[in-house]
Ligand code: KG4
């Protein structure tokens with residue numbers, strides 16, 4: 001009996017396919033990123049994304065199966081991201097998965113993209129990481145969950161406005177840096193002083209849990225405009241000033257993410273934290289988490305960087321868990337933006 005699952009991901013701006021064995025071992029993984037197509041717009045354009053997925057989905061699937069050296073008949077099932085995400089993009093992956101399932105008679109399962117991001121942080125662990133606090137930080141989501149198992153996640157808090165990755169992308173745009181903003185800001189921040197500018201940190205009322213990044217984003221804009229809200233679009237010439245803005249902005253985001261996550265862990269008496277999503281690539285986030293968690297006896301696990309950003313390994317991995325627990329779907333599988 002085969003333990004090989006084909007995973008398909010197309011929820012945002014990566015077209016990806018992977019073959020994973022027993023929910024853990026990567027056999028092959030192909031990711032086609034649309035970054036170049038969206039870069040000049042400073043963010044993901046949904047129409048461009050859907051069209052690019054249509055062009056890429058079959059070549060990506062072909063390359064993945066050939067790199068894995070498996071035939072469709074060697075597979076045990078097909079897993080596809082069916083929520084949440086851009087609906088036009090999701091439909092491309094779901095359509096391809098249904099076509100393959102129909103042609104091969106393989107079982108099909110729909111996978112939640114957010115749970116899959118968290119699952120990615122557990123794939124390399126030798127021990128059981130549950131129960132844990134999970135922080136999902138990506139371009140579309142910033143939220144904390146109480147994770148009691150790979151398939152059992154209760155939401156604890158989320159952002160009131162922008163996601164952390166979205167704030168990185170928008171501030172990068174203000175600084176005239178390339179999209180996606182996370183990698184460009186973190187690179188520039190290496191040259192800057194994180195304490196140079198005291199950007200505001202959001203604190204939820206009554207000591208609750210939560211995030212908000214739009215006030216921070218506006219504070220950066222006002223800082224760049226020298227306090228004049230109507231001034232023309234800034235982007236300082238001075239390289240030291242630009243690096244200081246990048247470093248101080250990054251520090252404010254990292255500070256909020258780390259403090260809220262550790263607060264949630266302490267409130268729930270948990271010593272395991274899983275961090276997932278594209279912003280999880282951020283080196284400063286990893287450093288500050290390590291420094292702040294150690295004295296509290298809390299262990300923070302990150303996936304390797306290529307599994308923080310969107311990929312299909314996490315979809316095939318969590319898909320296998322769904323098949324194992326008898327949760328296969330059928331050809332009526334729906335895509336949902338939420
Ligand atoms: O998880 P992901 O690939 O896609 C979504 O599901 O949204 O995350 C993409 C986001 C982008 O906003 C990008 O700027 C951010 O992750 N990102 C980073 C870094 N690398 C990617 N943010 C901060 N630091 C990074 N090194």
Ligand code: ZN
Pocket residue numbers: 113117138277278309310
């Ligand atoms: Zn994602």
